[in-house]
Amino acid sequence: MCLITLATKLLKNKIPGYLKINATISPLLIPILCLLSIFFVCISCYSQTSKDSTATTISGKSLAIINSKYEKLSSSVDKQSSKLLRRLQKQEEKLRRKLALKDSTKSAELFTGSQDAYLQLQNKLKAPLDKAVLSPLKEYIPSLDSTSTAMNYLEKVPGLPADKLKQVTAVGGQLRELQGKLQSANEIKAYIRQRQEQLRQQLSQYSDLAKNLKGISKSVYYYGERLKEYKAIINDRKKLEEKALATLREMPAFQSFFQKNSYLSQLFRMPGGNGGTTQALEGLQTRAQVQAMLGQAIGPASGAVGVNLQQQVQAAQGQLNQLKDKLNKVGGGNSDDIMPDFTPNQQKNKSFLQRLEYGLNMQTSGTTNFLPATLDIAPTVGYRFSQNFSAGIGGGYKIGLGRGWNHISLSNQGVSLRSYVDARLKGSIWLSGGFEYQYLKEFENMRQIKNLDTWQRSALLGLSKKLKVGKKKESKIQLLYDFLAGQQIPRGQAFKFRVGWRL
Numbered sequence: 001m002c003l004i005t006l007a008t009k010l011l012k013n014k015i016p017g018y019l020k021i022n023a024t025i026s027p028l029l030i031p032i033l034c035l036l037s038i039f040f041v042c043i044s045c046y047s048q049t050s051k052d053s054t055a056t057t058i059s060g061k062s063l064a065i066i067n068s069k070y071e072k073l074s075s076s077v078d079k080q081s082s083k084l085l086r087r088l089q090k091q092e093e094k095l096r097r098k099l100a101l102k103d104s105t106k107s108a109e110l111f112t113g114s115q116d117a118y119l120q121l122q123n124k125l126k127a128p129l130d131k132a133v134l135s136p137l138k139e140y141i142p143s144l145d146s147t148s149t150a151m152n153y154l155e156k157v158p159g160l161p162a163d164k165l166k167q168v169t170a171v172g173g174q175l176r177e178l179q180g181k182l183q184s185a186n187e188i189k190a191y192i193r194q195r196q197e198q199l200r201q202q203l204s205q206y207s208d209l210a211k212n213l214k215g216i217s218k219s220v221y222y223y224g225e226r227l228k229e230y231k232a233i234i235n236d237r238k239k240l241e242e243k244a245l246a247t248l249r250e251m252p253a254f255q256s257f258f259q260k261n262s263y264l265s266q267l268f269r270m271p272g273g274n275g276g277t278t279q280a281l282e283g284l285q286t287r288a289q290v291q292a293m294l295g296q297a298i299g300p301a302s303g304a305v306g307v308n309l310q311q312q313v314q315a316a317q318g319q320l321n322q323l324k325d326k327l328n329k330v331g332g333g334n335s336d337d338i339m340p341d342f343t344p345n346q347q348k349n350k351s352f353l354q355r356l357e358y359g360l361n362m363q364t365s366g367t368t369n370f371l372p373a374t375l376d377i378a379p380t381v382g383y384r385f386s387q388n389f390s391a392g393i394g395g396g397y398k399i400g401l402g403r404g405w406n407h408i409s410l411s412n413q414g415v416s417l418r419s420y421v422d423a424r425l426k427g428s429i430w431l432s433g434g435f436e437y438q439y440l441k442e443f444e445n446m447r448q449i450k451n452l453d454t455w456q457r458s459a460l461l462g463l464s465k466k467l468k469v470g471k472k473k474e475s476k477i478q479l480l481y482d483f484l485a486g487q488q489i490p491r492g493q494a495f496k497f498r499v500g501w502r503l
Contacts (some may be wrong), residue, residue, distance in 0.1 A: 005017070010032045012236045013037075019251050020065040035498060058154070058164075058244050058245065058248070058338070059244075060163065060167055061166060062244040063164070063168065063170075063171055063244075064167065064185075066147070066151075066171055066244065067167070067170050067171045067174050068490065070174040070177075070178045071174055071177075072176055072229055073233065073234070074174065074177050074178045074181045076230065077178070077181040077182060077185050077227070077230055078125060078181050080185075080223060080227075081125055081181070081184060081185050081188055081223075082125060084120065084186065084188065084192070084219060084220075084223045085118050085121055085122050085125075086221050088118065088192060088195075088216060088219060088220075089115060089118045090109060091212060091214075091215055091216050091219070092114055092115075092118075092199075093115075094132070094212055094214050095111070095199070095203070095213075096110075096111040098208075098209060099111075099203070099206070099209070102206065104241065104365065106202070110198075110199070110202055110203075114195070117191070117195075121184075121187070121188055121191065123142075124184055124187075124443070125181075125184055129176060129177055129180045131176070133176075134176070135148075135176075135179065135263050136176060136179045136180040136183050137179035137180070137182050137183045137186075138183060138186070139182070139183070139186060140263065140264065141182075141231060141234055141235065142235065142264075143234050143236075144178070144234060145262050145263045146245070146249075146258075146262075147171075147175060147245065148175045148179075148263070149173035149257070149258050149261055149262045149263075150245050150249075150254070151168050151169075151171050151175065152172065152247075152257075152261060153254050153257045153258075153261075154168045154249070155168055155169060155172065169359060170227070171405055182227075182230075182231075185227055185426055186227075188434050189220075189224060189227065192220050193220065196216060196217065196220055199213060199216065200213060212477075213426075214342060217342065218342060221342075221344060222344075222348050222349055223228070225344070225348075226349045229349055234424055235246070249275050263395050269445070306473075315327065325481060345386045345387070346387045347384050347385065347386055347387060348386075355383055355384045355503055356381060356382070356384075357381070357382045357383075357384055357390060357392070358379070358380070358381055358382075358502070358503040359379070359380040359381075359392075359394075359476070359500050359501060359502045359503060360377070360379050360380070360500060360501050360503060361376075361377075361378040361380060361394070361396075361476075361478075361498050361499070361500040362375065362376065362377055362498065362499050362500070363376040363378075363497065363498045364376070365493060365498060365500075367476070373400070373401040373402065374398050374399060374400055374401060374413050374414075375398070375399045375401060376396050376397070376398050376399075376416070376419055377396065377397050377399070378395060378396035378397070378416065379394055379395065380392050380393065380394030380418065380420065380500075381393065382392065382420065382422075387424075388423065388424040389421075389422070389423050389424070390421075390422050391419070391420065391421045391422070392416065392417050392419070393417075393420075393422055394417075394418040394419075394420070395415070395416065395418065396415060396416035396417075396418060396436075396438075397414075397415055397416075397418055398412075398413040398414035398415065398440075398444065398450050399411070399412070399413065400412070400413040411442055412442060412443050413440070413441075413442055414438060414439050414440045414441065414442075415438075415439050415449060416436050416437060416438040416439070417436065417437045418434060418435075418436045419434050419435050419436070420432065420433070420434035421433050421434060422464060425463075427466070428465055428466050428467065429463060429465055430464040430465070430466060430479055431461075431463065431464075432460075432461070432462055432463065432464040433460055433461040433462070433479065433480075434460045434480075435457070435458070435459055435460070436457070436458040436460065436480060437452075437457060437458075438455060438457075438458060438488075439454065439455050439456075440456060440488070440490075440492070441454065454490070456484075456487070456488045456492070457487075458482045458484055458485070459482065459483040459484050460480040460481065460482055460483075460496065461480065461481055461483070462478060462479050462480035462481055462496075463479055464476050464477065464478045464479075465477045465480070466502075469501070471501060471503065473503065474497070474501070474502040475499070475501050475502075476498075476500040476501070476502065477498075477499055477500075478496075478497070478498040478499075478500065479495065479496075479497055480495070480496045480497075480498065481494060481495055481496075482494055482495075482496060
């Protein structure tokens with residue numbers, strides 16, 4: 001009834017001559033207007049509901065996983081930073097004691113206050129985060145900015161369920177915690193880089209201290225590489241955040257919010273943003289400054305001169321990108337990277353599980369007077385100490401195949417326990433060795449192989465060639481010599497040809 005009254009008032013106020021409409025038309029017009037009013041109200045409600053629902057499509061499970069991921073990263077950064085500071089303290093203390101035996105005055109001058117500096121950095125790591133600082137990290141990481149701005153936006157969405165609002169707030173807090181840990185790590189990196197250079201300059205004349213200086217250099221380099229790895233994880237475009245926030249990023253309301261409230265908008269002027277900051281980044285010239293310098297040098301660029309200048313700028317930009325790509329390939333990412341004065345171990349920053357390598361070896365042997373043709377299958381698991389050295393263990397199973405195509409018969413012909421060591425000689429050629437215990441008798445059940453006195457030994461040494469198969473897999477061809485083959489009963493094969501794969 002209220003809609004009919006509303007429609008009647010609209011007709012009275014908006015349609016001239018309403019009172020002149022005859023009675024036969026009015027009863028038909030009013031229901032039509034009522035239906036139109038209901039239709040437009042429904043559209044408006046649906047639009048608002050759609051807007052709010054789009055903003056809250058991130059599931060609680062996704063938010064929980066994102067929060068857990070950032071919490072683990074914060075813990076890892078904090079752990080690596082504390083570990084580095086403790087290690088450098090010990091290394092500097094060793095240097096101080098050695099230098100004091102040679103030059104006590106210089107030792108006091110060089111190391112006085114260094115332990116206090118490390119202690120201050122450790123205390124800063126343990127200090128609680130200042131919640132008043134919205135962006136603790138003084139470095140732009142796109143993914144952190146995007147996710148942080150998204151959480152700020154979701155916190156302001158009206159009608160957000162209380163449980164989801166709590167999760168969003170938790171993710172935002174964990175993001176700031178991670179930014180604080182990364183900022184502390186950057187400050188530690190800057191300090192130890194300066195300290196490393198100072199020690200190198202002051203102690204370069206003492207050749208017997210070079211080993212200690214190299215130890216500090218290694219610790220600093222691997223710490224920087226670990227930080228780069230963490231930042232790569234954050235910026236991984238296949239990560240959960242990209243998928244969870246994909247719908248949100250398409251919303252015009254969020255895009256407008258991002259242009260005004262993101263960390264990027266505080267650094268640079270963005271379309272529709274708040275105008276950005278007038279303060280340039282340290283060491284970075286603004287576009288206006290560059291244009292002013294060009295104007296002073298060659299005068300106003302117009303017409304053909306302007307086109308030519310633009311082409312030259314584009315060519316220079318292309319060359320700069322090529323140089324950046326080459327720098328990234330050799331391990332450099334920015335001017336703060338620490339270039340090593342040693343050959344880095346590419347496995348150093350990997351976890352224990354990441355350094356494990358799984359393989360499968362196969363070997364065949366022909367028939368003899370005592371044994372049928374056999375096939376040895378041996379799965380292995382190894383540990384990569386470096387890119388040039390690995391070692392591992394495995395177990396083998398010998399399957400009897402029979403005495404020919406006319407007499408195929410599968411049987412249990414033996415088992416083995418294996419160990420191996422691989423050391424790179426040159427390129428894809430490796431020196432391989434190992435020690436094995438083998439049970440070389442036919443058996444029907446596992447109880448028969450318990451007597452270790454019946455097991456025979458093999459001492460192997462030879463060459464391997466490793467070939468890439470795809471991006472991650474690798475095949476291996478081996479030719480090994482068994483130095484104990486003559487002691488086996490029956491006599492074993494002196495040369496063993498094996499084919500293997502790294503899974």
